[in-house]
Amino acid sequence: MTTAVAAIDFELLGRIFPRVLVDGILLGFVYSLIALGYTMVYGVLEFINFAHSEIFMVGAFIGAEVLLILQAARVLAASPPLLSLLASVLAAGVIAGLLAVTIERVAYRPLRGAPRLVPLISAIGVSFFLQDLVRMIWALHRNAFYLTYPPIEVFNQRFPAGAYALWGGAAAVAIAAIGWLMRRAGRGVARARFESLSMLPKYTSIALGIVSVGLLILDPNRVLTVPVKSLVVIGASLLVLSVLVYVVNQTKLGMAIRAVAEDQATASLMGVNVNQIISVTFLIGGLMGGIAGALFGLQFGTVNPYSGFIPGLKAFTAAVLGGIGNIPGAMLGGLVLGVLEALAGSYLSLISGGAFGAEYKDIFAFSVLILILIFRPRGLLGEVVREKL
Amino acid sequence: MTILRVEGADVYYGNIHALKDVSLLVERGEIVTLIGSNGAGKTTTLRAISGLAHPRRGTIALEGKDITRTPAHRIATLGIAHVPEGRRVFGRLTVRENLEMGAYTRHDRDWIAADLDEVFAVFPRLKERIRQTAGTLSGGEQQMLAMGRALMARPQLLLLDEPSMGLAPLLVEQIFRSVTDINRAGTTVLLVEQNAYMALQVATRGYVLQTGSVVLSGPAESLLANEEVRKAYLGE
Secondary structure, three states: OOOOOOOOOHHHHHHHHHHHHHHHHHHHHHHHHHHHHHHHHHHHHHHHHOHHHHHOOOOOOOHHHHHHHHHOOOOOOOHHHHHHHHHHHHHHHHHHHHHHHHHHHHHHHHOOOEEEOOHHHHHHHHHHHHHHHHHHHHHHHHHOEEEEEEOOOOHHOOOOOOHHEEEEEEEHHHHHHHHHHHHHHHHOOHHHHHHHHHHHHHHHHHHHHHHHHHHHHOOOOOOEEEEHHHHHHHHHHHHHHHHHHHHHHHHHHHHHHHHHHHHHHHHHOOOOHHHHHHHHHHHHHHHHHHHHHHHHHHHEEEEOOOOOHHHHHHHHHHHHHHHOOOOHHHHHHHHHHHHHHHHHHHHHHHHHOOOHHHHHHHHHHHHHHHHHHHHHHHHHOOOOOOOOO | EEEEEEEEEEEEEOOOEEEEEEEEEEEEEEEEEEEEOOOOOOHHHHHHHOOOOOOOEEEEEEEEOOOOOHHHHHHHOOOOEOOOOOOOOOOOOEHHHHHOOOOOOOOOOHHHHHHHHHHHOHHHHHHHHOOEEEEOOOOHHHHHHHHHHHOOOOOOEEEEEOOOOOOOHHHHHHHHHHHHHHHOOEEEEEEEEOOOHHHHHHOOOEEEEEOEEEEEEEEEHHHOHHHHHHHHHHOO
16 A cells, blocks of 8 residues: 555545544534634734634643643542543633733733734734743643643543444434424514524534434444544534534624624724723633633643644634634634645545655645635635625 | 703814814704814714713713713713714624614613614614615615614714715605604704705704814804805805
């Protein structure tokens, strides 16, 4: 297979495809979570928060630290794994969120009126500061340059996803039916909030349906197994993304964020405290960045103070790819980039007979990105709102 | 009873002295209009009142309460609603969301629903468009939306900046009729207009601004009859 003239082993390519796809989606969701932080802040301030990759890294450190403390207290093995995960992820999110708010207050807000390059330089400064601060804290605290996530036994097992494909399909149909009944029952009520609630079963069943059908097609022998850890990371990301979509689109707070993103002065005429909304936006962005950090650490095992740079850069790329400032765009961009990267990582060397190794994956992913941006400079979902006079 | 009192306001944009010692009064229940040519300081006066620009000297008081240095988002809670120049609807929000933004400072959910109906009674076109994003509306519809949005705040004082700008004559008349209706329903109006003739027709009193200063003021009828006003602003 590695000889230069070997024929491409299509059977092998097909066999590993579902696994590659799962890896890609997982990576994609992590990128999406980080990308949202870039894109939402850009939305309200038209400013790229280059320190966001370090907020992500701090989240990864906090996530590891919580699990290490639980392990040292001998409760990690004894307590339900999802509960430990929740503690780790929540702590990472909250601390990263508060950190993001603090950074905005200290390093960006005083520069609000300054030329655009000035806060950008400030952000780069904050980046270096956080890298070295984290390095110093954990050097003093654990005498270690990097942290290793303690293993959670259950997460390292594999889930026989292929064997459950039919069950998944049945569940999708059942959930769709419940959703249909909900919409029927709620027709008289017709409240906007109820309508959005009935979206939940709709999209859950669609997602589950796609996954089940995909499994049945890609894995006809029903032998595919997926690491439990990957499912947990994907599930947690989906949950966070759903909550975000709900908050942004269905709540008063979300409406205020969108209004501020569009026109700060007019939003303030409506009684919106713009500075408060900007802080909230940093809080939400940091929260998701921190959660992404903890999930990333859980998936890949170790983090060091410089771990944020590459994922941060890729997530920023994902945000631009989807259309900077556009929330669904950031999610889509993240997924596209993650899947492309996973495909390239697994298939480049197989298809090229070993000429290009997996290390070329970034080149491939970024080449696709450049192509997309050449033909669609606004990004995949980026829009130009034309103003009428 | 005086609802708004501006006294000796000086506003600067950087080095530009945009308002020079401007004083004006608005009594409860009136429609007062500010007329004047481009760059006379009409918009700046409204921005100073709603807190988007703060005077360097002078005072602005709402019902006797000083609001000279109060930030815009606080002033919005005190009963002033400002329909800015160029309408400035939130183009990516739906018509409904734009109206809900108008009621942002209020927490009485049930009344908000009732007020939505009231706004739709004044501007029925908005009801047909309720689910559309505001960016897809025509200019006239956007003006109605901007005014409806301001009404959702249940303001005591409504600041209107150039509501007729860029609209077809038929729509202009409709908008001015709405202004009169809104005023009759109990809202005091401070109206900035380039269309001085229309503005003086609906207004009780008027102020004429020239390069940042008030040069003339008085009842609308007497301004309409004034020789200088007729020459400078009514094109006669």
